[in-house]
Amino acid sequence: xxxxxxxxxxFGAACASALAGIGSAIGIGIAGESAAGVMTxxxxxxxSCLILQALPGTQGIYGLLITFFVLNQLNMLGGGAxxxxxxxxxxxxxAACLPIAIVGFISAIxxxxxxxxxxxxxxxxxxxxxxxxxxxxxxxxxxVLALLTSILMLMGVxxx
Amino acid sequence: MGVxxxxxxxxxxxxxxxxxxxxxxxxxxxCQIINAQEAEGGTRPSDIEARLAESEERLxxxxxxxxxxxxxxxxxxxxxxxxxxxxxxxxxSELSQLAHDTDLxxxxxxxxxxxxxxxxxxLELSQARANQALLAxxxxxxxxxxxxxxGTRVLAGAAGVVKSEQLEAFKNALNNFAKDTEVFFSNVSxxxxxxxxxxxxxxxxxxxxxxxxxxxxxxxxxxxxxFKGSLGEEKAKxxxxxxxxxxxxxxxxxxxxxLADEYMPNVQKLSDYWTSLVSRWQALSESGETExxxxxxxxxxxxxxxxxxxxxxxxxxxxxxxFADPEDGEEPPTMLTNGNLVRPFNILTELYSPPKYKGIxxxxxxxxxFFVFFGxxxxxxxYAIVMGAAIYWLFKKYKRIPLGIKDFVTLFAFSAVSxxxxxxxxxxxxxxxxxxxxxxxxxxxxAFMLVDPMTNPMQVLGISLLLGxxxxxxxxxxxxxxxxxxxxxxxxxxxxxxxxxLIVGLCLFGTGAGGMLPAAFGFIGxxxxxxxxxxxxxxxxxxxxxxxxxxxxxxxxxxxxxxxYLGDILSYSRLLALGFGSAVIGMIINLLGGMAANIPYVGxxxxxxxxxxxxxxxxxxxxxxxxxxxxxxxxxxxFGKFYTGGGEPFTPLKNSxxxxxxxx
Numbered sequence: 130x131x132x133x134x135x136x137x138x139x140f141g142a143a144c145a146s147a148l149a150g151i152g153s154a155i156g157i158g159i160a161g162e163s164a165a166g167v168m169t170x171x172x173x174x175x176x177s178c179l180i181l182q183a184l185p186g187t188q189g190i191y192g193l194l195i196t197f198f199v200l201n202q203l204n205m206l207g208g209g210a211x212x213x214x215x216x217x218x219x220x221x222x223x224a225a226c227l228p229i230a231i232v233g234f235i236s237a238i239x240x241x242x243x244x245x246x247x248x249x250x251x252x253x254x255x256x257x258x259x260x261x262x263x264x265x266x267x268x269x270x271x272x273v274l275a276l277l278t279s280i281l282m283l284m285g286v287x288x289x
Numbered sequence: 290m291g292v293x294x295x296x297x298x299x300x301x302x303x304x305x306x307x308x309x310x311x312x313x314x315x316x317x318x319x320c321q322i323i324n325a326q327e328a329e330g331g332t333r334p335s336d337i338e339a340r341l342a343e344s345e346e347r348l349x350x351x352x353x354x355x356x357x358x359x360x361x362x363x364x365x366x367x368x369x370x371x372x373x374x375x376x377x378x379x380x381x382s383e384l385s386q387l388a389h390d391t392d393l394x395x396x397x398x399x400x401x402x403x404x405x406x407x408x409x410x411x412l413e414l415s416q417a418r419a420n421q422a423l424l425a426x427x428x429x430x431x432x433x434x435x436x437x438x439x440g441t442r443v444l445a446g447a448a449g450v451v452k453s454e455q456l457e458a459f460k461n462a463l464n465n466f467a468k469d470t471e472v473f474f475s476n477v478s479x480x481x482x483x484x485x486x487x488x489x490x491x492x493x494x495x496x497x498x499x500x501x502x503x504x505x506x507x508x509x510x511x512x513x514x515x516f517k518g519s520l521g522e523e524k525a526k527x528x529x530x531x532x533x534x535x536x537x538x539x540x541x542x543x544x545x546x547x548l549a550d551e552y553m554p555n556v557q558k559l560s561d562y563w564t565s566l567v568s569r570w571q572a573l574s575e576s577g578e579t580e581x582x583x584x585x586x587x588x589x590x591x592x593x594x595x596x597x598x599x600x601x602x603x604x605x606x607x608x609x610x611x612f613a614d615p616e617d618g619e620e621p622p623t624m625l626t627n628g629n630l631v632r633p634f635n636i637l638t639e640l641y642s643p644p645k646y647k648g649i650x651x652x653x654x655x656x657x658x659f660f661v662f663f664g665x666x667x668x669x670x671x672y673a674i675v676m677g678a679a680i681y682w683l684f685k686k687y688k689r690i691p692l693g694i695k696d697f698v699t700l701f702a703f704s705a706v707s708x709x710x711x712x713x714x715x716x717x718x719x720x721x722x723x724x725x726x727x728x729x730x731x732x733x734x735x736a737f738m739l740v741d742p743m744t745n746p747m748q749v750l751g752i753s754l755l756l757g758x759x760x761x762x763x764x765x766x767x768x769x770x771x772x773x774x775x776x777x778x779x780x781x782x783x784x785x786x787x788x789x790x791l792i793v794g795l796c797l798f799g800t801g802a803g804g805m806l807p808a809a810f811g812f813i814g815x816x817x818x819x820x821x822x823x824x825x826x827x828x829x830x831x832x833x834x835x836x837x838x839x840x841x842x843x844x845x846x847x848x849x850x851x852x853x854y855l856g857d858i859l860s861y862s863r864l865l866a867l868g869f870g871s872a873v874i875g876m877i878i879n880l881l882g883g884m885a886a887n888i889p890y891v892g893x894x895x896x897x898x899x900x901x902x903x904x905x906x907x908x909x910x911x912x913x914x915x916x917x918x919x920x921x922x923x924x925x926x927x928f929g930k931f932y933t934g935g936g937e938p939f940t941p942l943k944n945s946x947x948x949x950x951x952x953x
Contacts, residue, residue, distance in 0.1 A: 194873045259640025266921045273863040
């Protein structure tokens with residue numbers, strides 16, 4: 130049982146990267162389909178389409194960020210022996226990973242859908258690029274807040 | 290600064306000089322032509338109509354040539370270079386001479402002929418390739434193909450396909466005609482989903498045999514009538530045909546390339562010329578006419594009036610040009626003018642929606658906040674240096690960058706400055722590069738550090754939220770100022786100042802109670818908040834129509850609206866989150882680089898690649914976030930308090946400059 134805390138913490142770290150990453154992959158995929166459709170009509174829109182497609186990618190990065198945060202806390206990055214959290218501390222780290230894992234997963238998908246719609250919008254109205262970028266960014270707000278929550282929670286957990 | 294003053298010009302001129310006048314208006318690049326005809330749906334002046342029709346015809350030729358030749362044209366100028374202003378400089382008169390010398394419709398006809406020929410060759414080629422596949426499928430057939438395509442006196446043949454699972458039924462059905470038929474099959478293996486079949490039958494049983502074939506799942510294949518010899522012969526002949534057609538195709542494509550090389554450079558230039566002319570005549574077709582005079586109305590910036598007058602009066606003395614201020618009911622378009630320091634930020638306002646002509650220009654108001662927010666979101670001195678170096682290279686290499694793009698790049702140059710400053714005071718240089726690889730510089734880094742988001746994020750969170758409060762309150766005060774300017778004291782106090790008192794009061798009260806400020810501030814804050822809340826309540830109840838209960842409910846609902854301010858303020862926590870994000874990504878990259886460097890022998894090389902590539906990726910991805918999120922704070926949180934935009938952008942008649950830059 131002495132490894133339970135470490136395992137729980139690693140499980141949380143894995144969830145953060147994996148779920149947020151899956152969400153981003155789906156979101157970028159949805160936006161990419163839309164972008165490819167628009168570019169068959171007008172290849173010159175590649176630049177603006179790419180920016181809009183990239184927007185749902187940040188959740189995956191936020192997830193990665195939390196994972197590294199946890200690994201760092203567990204002293205698993207610099208070599209040497211990992212820290213040994215108690216199972217309680219491990220569970221706390223796991224809980225701290227949940228906001229970005231869950232919110233990242235779901236918000237990236239919805240952000241992808243909004244990006245796809247924005248891409249359709251600029252295919253008809255290229256001058257509306259500013260508005261087209263803002264709409265997906267509205268969704269991302271909640272991923273940013275979840276990231277913040279995860280970070281603040283992690284900073285509160287003391288690992289022996 | 291702000292929205293440029295516009296004048297409305299009325300210009301009367303004799304028809305004999307209308308072409309020169311039109312060119313002068315377009316060359317000036319500052320005149321937005323508006324409808325001068327009295328009645329709705331008036332007709333276009335006939336002289337202009339004729340010019341427009343001619344220009345549109347030429348432009349159609351140009352567009353056709355561009356579409357047909359571009360796939361065959363190796364453009365010597367990369368499109369990025371062109372976008373950044375690397376294009377030939379020509380005057381409109383040179384372009385006009387070129388248009389005169391170039392036989393566009395002749396060229397279009399030539400290309401059209403070639404395109405047609407190419408289309409036919411490709412059609413034949415695809416037919417021949419299909420035949421080749423067909424012949425390959427029936428290579429099991431031993432006799433001459435004439436048996437199938439023509440038949441003999443007593444015999445006829447049919448080729449087709451049968452699905453494997455129906456093959457048994459098919460064979461059985463034909464066994465009934467064993468005396469009158471001979472059947473050939475392609476090789477059957479377990480994997481083949483269908484079997485190719487040739488059936489030879491005597492002509493007097495034709496209908497029964499064919500009937501049985503079709504009923505038992507044979508679908509007929511058309512063997513082209515020109516195939517008469519044996520399969521081997523026909524295949525060789527057909528292969529030769531394919532070779533010939535391919536050679537022809539290559540030759541035609543080559544001809545097309547030659548035409549593209551010959552025509553495209555001029556066609557590109559003429560594309561600009563005829564696009565300019567079409568837009569010129571389209572704009573001027575809104576002029577009115579009398580028997581010998583045309584009159585045109587247009588908006589132009591007040592400070593350009595004398596320049597335009599000089600240009601026009603130089604053409605002919607027989608013109609009458611007058612300028613007037615916009616009348617009360619009119620909605621002139623909006624042109625933003627700001628000094629060099631603020632002008633790059635115009636883009637941000639224009640991306641949202643320009644203000645109305647008489648509205649307030651938010652650009653100078655949002656500029657300092659965008660500057661600071663961008664810096665906090667990217668927040669790395671190293672990344673700022675990368676940005677600065679890229680921008681320096683761009684300006685060094687391209688000397689003729691068009692103004693719009695130049696402003697956009699300058700916006701990023703400004704942002705790099707704030708990023709650098711915040712990077713220094715938060716101790717971030719390519720993430721934790723200094724701590725990881727250059728430990729002897731740590732004291733230098735620490736000397737400049739004012740905040741440390743990595744070990745004390747609450748401090749930066751507090752700063753972020755405080756900036757949010759300042760930003761929002763600034764927005765409210767602007768809104769109040771606008772209302773006061775219209776002497777609307779009631780709404781200014783009720784809708785804006787009341788909230789200002791409540792929010793600022795609560796902040797003071799909170800910090801006072803928490804011991805961060807002297808208790809006196811807490812006391813003042815408490816009363817500010819109470820007064821604000823009372824005003825909000827009374828204002829909302831006052832303006833609500835209905836009986837006393839609905840008034841009271843409306844008052845409480847208005848106070849409940851404070852939650853939206855809470856949401857707005859918390860939204861600024863993204864400043865911490867994004868800055869923190871880029872710092873941690875930088876740290877991860879350094880860590881990975883450090884780990885790679887431990888690999889024996891080649892480690893240092895891999896480490897350098899990881900660190901350089903990783904940071905480049907990090908700059909790009911964080912740049913996107915650092916641009917989008919501060920922008921959102923402007924558009925949603927800040928503009929939400931006072932700005933709606935809704936103006937028409939000023940779009941003067943200009944020469945098209947996609948492929949050439951037109952010199953005056």
